[in-house]
Amino acid sequence: MLRARDGDAAAWTALVERHTETLWAVARSWRLSDADCADVVQITWLRLVERLDTIREPEAVGAWLVVTARREAGRTARERGHEPLGAASAALPPPDDVVAGREQVCAVGTALRGLPRRCRDLLRLAALVPRQAELAAALDIPVGGVGPTRARCLQQLRRKLVS
Template sequence: MRDDPTVVDLVTRARDGEKNAWDELVERYAPLVYSVCRRCRLAQPDIDDVGQSVWLRLVEHLPGLREPAALPGWIATTTQRECFRLIRATSRVEPVDFVQAPDVPEQAIAEEEVLRHERKTILRTAFAELSRRCQVLLGLLMQDPPAPYDEISRRLQVPIGSIGPSRARCLTRLRQTPALARLAADGPDDRTRG
C-alpha cells in the first residue's frame, strides 16, 4: 500500500494547486486523523482542532514532501503529535493511560494506524463493488445488534431459509472483489516493509 499510485497522483496534483486533488486527500485521510484522535481519547471539539492543525501543517509541508507515497504515515504521525501537544497544553498532568506503551516508538504506532486505515478503506471499496442486494443483506447482518432473520426476510422479501446461503454467496463475492484480492495477494508482511 505504501507505493499506492493513487496517493502519489493526489499529492502531485495537490502540489500543483488542483483543488479537487486536495479535497480528495482530505476526504481520504480524515478518517485516519479521526481514529488517531479517538485513540488519544480527545473530545469532538479537540478532534476538530487537531484536524484543522493537521491540514494546515500539510498545506505548509506538501511542497517539500519528498516521498508522496509516505503521506499516510506523515498524517498519522503529525496527528499523533498534535494530539500530544493539545493534551500537554490543556492539562498539567501527563497522560499515562494512552494506548502507547513507553517502549513503543511513535513511528510504530503511526504505521499501525495507517495500516488499519488502509485496511478499512480497502474493505469499504470492496463492499461498494458488491450488488446493492448483497450490501443491504450484509449491512443488516453486521449492524449492532444484527437484525433478526425475520426482519431481514421481510425487508428483502426472501424466505428466512435463504438468508444464510445468500450471506455465504455475498461473502464469497466480497472475498473475490479486486480490492480484497489485491490485499490477499500482497500478504500481510508486504504492506509493512519499507
C-alpha cells in the same frame, strides 16, 4: 499528492477523503474531546498545506499526516492533562471489542461511500464543523436546511447499515 500540490481540487478531495478518518482515529486515541479532535485534524491539514513544498516523499504523505496528527494530539493532550489510550493498559478494551469496533467503523465507512456525494460531504463536514451556520456556508445551503438534510442523510446511512 503531487496533483494536490499543483492545485488539483479533485486530488485534494481524494487526499482528504482517504486520510481524514485515520487522523480522527489518531486524535481519539489520546482521549481528546470531539472539539479537540476536530482541531487536531484541521491543524494537521493546515500543517500539510504549510509544508506542501517541503515534503520530499509525496507517496508517504499518509505517514507524514499520521505523525503530524500524533504530535499535535500529544501536544493538545498534554495541555489538557490526558494520556493516550495505550498509556494505561488497564484502560485497554478486550481484543474482541477492538475487532468488533473496527468492523463497525469499516461498515460505516462502506455505507458512507454508498451515499450520494451531497450526504457524504454533509456528514463528514458535520463531524468537523459543529456550527450549522458554518456548515451551511461550506455546503452552500440555507442554515434552516442543514438539520433536515442531515436527518435525511443519517436515515439513508442507517438504511445502508441494516441492509
